[in-house]
Amino acid sequence: MKIKPTGDLALIKKINTAIVLEAVLKHAPLSRAQISELTGLNKATVSSLVQDLIDSHLVLENGPGQSSGGRKPVMLLFNGTAGYAVGIDLGVNYIRGMLVDMEGNVIAELQRGLKQNSEQQRGLDLQNAELQRGLNLQNAEQAIDQLTSCIELLIKEAPNSPYGIVGIGVGVPGIVDDNGTILFAPNLKWRQVELQKQLEERFGLPVTIDNEANAGAQGEQKYGAGRGIPNQIYVSVGIGIGTGIILNKELYKGTSGFSGELGHLSIEYDGKPCSCGNRGCWELYASENALLERASLLGYESLEELLEAAAEDDERVVALIRSIGDYLGAGIANIVNVFNPDVVIIGNRMSRAAQWLEPAVQAAVDQRTLPYHRERMRILFAELKDQSAVRGAAYYAISTFFSKIKSGQ
Structure with a gap:
């Protein structure tokens, strides 16, 4: 007798749950029957998966929709207040931050001037390369302290929610590797700054770091x-x-x-x-x-x-x-x-x-x-004017959360 691996059904359910959630995210408000039509999943499967998503606080029932004959369908919405994300645009001379809900709606925002090391601001020409590198690292530490303070203030503004703060996204003016390390930010004069690692250790949350222009492109594509x-x-x-x-x-x-x-x-x-x-x-x-x-x-x-x-x-x-x-x-x-x-x-x-x-x-x-x-x-x-990057950075955090949900993590 051939024994079917027990993981198959669980995997299929994860995939189908992701499909249903994606349908709600893209097409809400819509009914269970409409999800079935859009996805090709049978109605019983859709009904079961929708209930799981409701129990997980990700989907809400929003009352009856228009009837095409017979009983009015119950319409479904994504629960945008299931959690919140922090987005940061780290500029050369400013920090702009936002707290958004899961649909990208702005809940709180702040902007601060970024104080650079005074000697570096005056353009001090240091002949000793090691001394210059030390000054640059000191400058990065000061900026990260200010960045951390901004994130803390935004997190305090988050209303109570099932998932709390789902993540932090940061756009920076430089070259960033897959590990969230800023390899080179010429206008900040930073090299090899492990920003993602530092923020994850500080906040215990998923952190996404990307180039500020990439974040801006994502912000305008998604919301602008x-x-x-x-x-x-x-x-x-x-x-x-x-x-x-x-x-x-x-x-x-x-x-x-x-x-x-x-x-x-x-x-x-x-x-x-x-x-x-x-x-x-x-x-x-x-x-x-x-x-x-x-x-x-x-x-x-x-x-x-x-x-x-x-x-x-x-x-x-x-x-x-x-x-x-x-x-x-x-x-x-x-x-x-x-x-x-x-x-x-x-x-x-x-x-x-x-x-x-x-x-x-x-x-x-x-x-x-x-x-x-x-x-x-x-x-x-x-x-979005000068808020493209901060909105895009917040979207990175939301997108990372959705990816984990859809993969069943």
Whole structure:
């Protein structure tokens, strides 16, 4: 007699539960009968699995729906308040954090200036490499202390729920490996910072670390201007420039997981030296930092001051922002010629200058891209403005939780 392995039925149930949960997540409100039609699972199986999900606090009954004849069906919803996630956008000079529910709705948020080591802020040129490395590690420790404090404050804001805090997602301006170690963040001057390990040890929660531009791309795809668009490039324009590449609705990370560092494309062969070690990088000419360097000659010290002056029709400031837009458009033209995307989405802090940047960016792209590539391509500004990355980071934590639920962990 052939004995069927006992694990088979349990595995099948896990798979079917994942299918039913996915149907509710994507199509709710819907009835058990509609789930059966969508998934091909028989009604008895669906009914049993739905009850398991209700017992697990992941699905709610939401009253009767429309009848097509006979008894009105009971409609089902995903329970978005079953748990909460923390998202963090760790910038070069700021920390932005959010607490969201399982559907990405914002419950609490905060933003703080990121205090760097004062000597490093003054650009102290240290000849001793070991001393410089020690200063950089000290700087990372200080920033992580501030980051930890922000996470603690957000966790305290979480309402009671069946699953509590399901995870933490962090977007950082640098190259991150599969273990959540920041290998190199040139604008922070960090190398080999084991951020995921440190946060998991501190909070005892799953932590996901990714490049800030990747997080921004995910945020816009899930909640913003990129919804439903298969091929999109998110350009994060802050102190530096990073890009998140989504092809066929999937985040493209490259062979080693490090794709998207297009801010370090060389656009001027013998240009300014960059913190990455190269020269003439795109972000040196088209970022917030580039804008502020030039604005200092006009007596302005912050993006907020410049936006206020532009709104008051200060011609010098408007011309300066448009000049940055021309450089930004030149780099975007290269992206369009390489990837032929449906859209390019400009996000992060510089998206706040959209009304002055957009004409210059569009003109540069029109002038520099191949006509077949720009024929149907659109340039958009982030719907979530400077919150794309923090929303995307929170989505990473939610997505990790769903993956565990669906795999039965």
